[in-house]
Amino acid sequence: xxxxxxxxxxxIKTRGQQVTLRCSPKSGHDTVSWYQQALGQGPQFIFQYYExxxxxxxxxxxxxxxxxxxxxxxxLNVNALLLGDSALYLCASSxxxxxxxxxxxxxxxxxx
Amino acid sequence: xxxVGLHLPTLSVQEGDNSIINCAYSNSASDYFIWYKQESGxxxxxxxxxxxxxxxxxxxxxxxxxxxxxxxxxxxxxxxQPGDSAVYFCAERYxxxxxxxxxxxxxxxxx
Numbered sequence: 362x363x364x365x366x367x368x369x370x371x372x373i374k375t376r377g378q379q380v381t382l383r384c385s386p387k388s389g390h391d392t393v394s395w396y397q398q399a400l401g402q403g404p405q406f407i408f409q410y411y412e413x414x415x416x417x418x419x420x421x422x423x424x425x426x427x428x429x430x431x432x433x434x435x436x437l438n439v440n441a442l443l444l445g446d447s448a449l450y451l452c453a454s455s456x457x458x459x460x461x462x463x464x465x466x467x468x469x470x471x472x473x
Numbered sequence: 474x475x476x477v478g479l480h481l482p483t484l485s486v487q488e489g490d491n492s493i494i495n496c497a498y499s500n501s502a503s504d505y506f507i508w509y510k511q512e513s514g515x516x517x518x519x520x521x522x523x524x525x526x527x528x529x530x531x532x533x534x535x536x537x538x539x540x541x542x543x544x545x546x547x548x549x550x551x552x553x554q555p556g557d558s559a560v561y562f563c564a565e566r567y568x569x570x571x572x573x574x575x576x577x578x579x580x581x582x583x584x
Contacts (some may be wrong), residue, residue: 392570396574401577402576402577403562403564403574403575403576403577404517404562404574405574406571406572406574409570416570417568417569417571419571451516451517453516453517458569458570460505460507460522460566460572462507462509462517462572464509464516464517464518466514466515466516
């Protein structure tokens with residue numbers, strides 16, 4: 362079982378650009394959540410997808426959007442990148458409303 | 474949203490000793506509290522959870538205690554090993570499926 366897979370592992374973007382991050386959930390999981398983790402901080406909830414719809418959202422601007430596909434994989438899109446968007450972006454999967462989240466290794470985004 | 478905080482940013486213990494990591498939470502409506510372990514360069518790993526109607530739950534070498542009166546959560550690790558060195562996060566779930574994480578405690582295990 363491959364667990365949660367995220368791509369790419371590292372990414373460097375310029376301010377104002379757009380970025381797309383990808384996530385494949387653990388086999389058997391149907392719910393995907395995205396988190397932003399700044400250096401030295403805990404993960405901050407961005408949003409959660411279930412049945413291809415955004416079910417919950419944290420305190421993030423509309424520049425952050427996402428999508429879930431029929432095979433449960435997901436994308437996180439960030440538009441008009443700011444320097445402050447530099448962080449580790451984590452994807453977590455679960456089965457329904459389970460509390461046992463399985464995290465991927467993350468995508469390290471650097472905005473210059 | 475509500476926040477989850479931790480009392481100590483860094484904890485150093487001797488190998489073989491017991492470790493206690495503390496966490497304060499503020500949202501009384503949270504239905505689950507969870508502990509995660511994050512090693513360098515990796516995503517957080519689920520350790521143990523406790524439902525809000527419980528006050529203690531035990532796992533393998535770990536025990537989680539919940540005190541709702543003072544909104545306090547703790548993780549006890551028995552016979553701490555070098556492999557336990559990591560950052561530990563407490564998290565709470567509310568609004569059906571929103572998770573909020575604290576800022577973390579770094580555990581250093583000295584040989």
